Amino acid sequence: MAELLQFTFSGLTVGAVYALVALGFTLIYNASDVINFSQGEFVMLGGMVTVFLALGGVPLPLAALLAIATATLVGLALHRFAIETARGANAVTLIMITIGASIFLRGVAQVVFDKRYHSLPPLFGDDPIRFGGAAILPQSLVVFAGAVVILVLLWGFIDRTLFGKAVLATAANKLAARLVGIDTRRTVGFSFAVSAAIGAIAGFLITPITLTSYNIGTLLALKGFAAAMLGGIGSAFGAVIGGLLLGILEAFAAGYLSSQYKDAVAFIVILVVLLARPQGLFGRAKVERV
């Protein structure tokens, strides 16, 4: 029982990060139909910028804020100079552009920072909290709380403000949104900025637990993409559930079966789910028009 609880907690912690990355994928996909494979690099930037500013003597909260700002600027630049310039290109070309951006950002990070692994001090110390025989790191709770706060804020913003409704309208139908006077370039740019900021927050929250380095982005992008597809691409709710599920699956597979095959188990489950429901858990089936 204690074991089960332990695996569930560690799974939920990693799953929360997957969920945030998947949410970033979903936001950008809804706004622009682009699958942004450089999503993981935002997480890397969030962690690395915070670490190096903190090493340079900047107080941690300020360093974290600056890291979010950096990632947001990178997200905006990606939209403005790459995606916007290539408007009208087909889906695979756009994916290749984001992959190019991901390689570029990794290259910049290895030059500006370094190639070593780095950590941050946890927010509330290292002493694990005992709960039903399981030990939880306080930082795990921070990660989880951070994810919940982001979700609530995002939902509030999208649902309760005029600009949020404009973002929704853009996602629903870009042409119609433009016809009613919404500046879709701004809403799409906003989606890139928010995705980047969410990634950066996930980055510095998880760094005390999993460490960070210039090349963590690829694997995170992979997992986030898989989580978004598991939930059904385009569904924010699905992205969050997909991320948490993927985290728990991995933790259980690593704990009960074999840590070497944990990724394999996760992907086998995703394959089985997709074969049973080709549109993901919460995605809507599309009808093809001819």
Added chain:
Amino acid sequence: MSVRPLNERPLAKDMPALGDRAGSAWRTILGPLERYRLTPVIIIAVLIALAPLLFPSAYYYRVAALVYIFALAAIGLNLLMGYAGQVSLGHAGFMGIGAYAVAIGPVHLGVPGWLSLLAGAAISAIVAFVVGRPILRLKGHYLAVATLGFGLLLAIVFTNEAEWTGGPDGMSVPRLVLFGWSVRGSQTWYWVSGVCLVLGAALAFNLIASPAGRAMRAIHDSETAASVLGIDVARTKLMIFVISAIYASVAGSCLALFNGHITPDAADFLTSIELVAMVVLGGMGSIVGSLVGASVLVVLPQVLTVLHDYEHMVLGLVIMGVMIYLRSGIVPSIAMAFRGWRR
């Protein structure tokens, strides 16, 4: 996308008659060229044969051989992506099957290298057939994530079954021996991989022009429309998936035999992405494009090593730049510009 006329160039029989004797001479020369789509293949073969004139050292043969091997895999993937319109982010998995077949066959099972290569291709075909059936029902990004997962699974197996594969450090691959002739050295492999590429390209050109190729292109344009026309969509997709897996497997075998060593890196996600990048960069739906894409992505990192740490930055910028400014890929974009200029 509009449907192109099926025969873009006039056949030899429609050529203006240059007197009776000259006309029949033309027919005997041009007839087979046209029927078997040999013109582009012959151009590729001539280029491969002439390229060594420009090579100052053995190192150039080595890089060129790598280009041909990756181009072979890229052509196979291009058939699937560019012509049938199905994405695969796991094709390096099939390269891995081919590569480990020629390593495990001779080392553990005592099977000769050439037979292991064929066995690897057969295993890849069977795996693609079994996996492709359910997976190819998925569309677009869902297909992408399913193939990605499949490729990842294979890479994990290659990494973890250390007893057979040597684990993350990989294993050495015995030299290929053909009829008592040991195939070794960069120059020899230049010619072997060149011949493989020419054969692969010839097959691809003919496949595209065949009825199956037309069915493939119809599926790319619209699956529903294709099935209304009586095309068995599921079967055609599966067939092309199997064929592209065989291309990747043979390329993987060549890579392993050429390097004399194999690690799970050959099968991992980044290699899959690299193959996709070769196809897209060179131009989806252009066989010559795959050769160009493979050249760029194999040669560029070699050139960029002089930049040391800045290598990835420049590589990323080049990929982004090409995709933004030549969005249909290098070869189709240049062809389009050339056509516009001629008019």
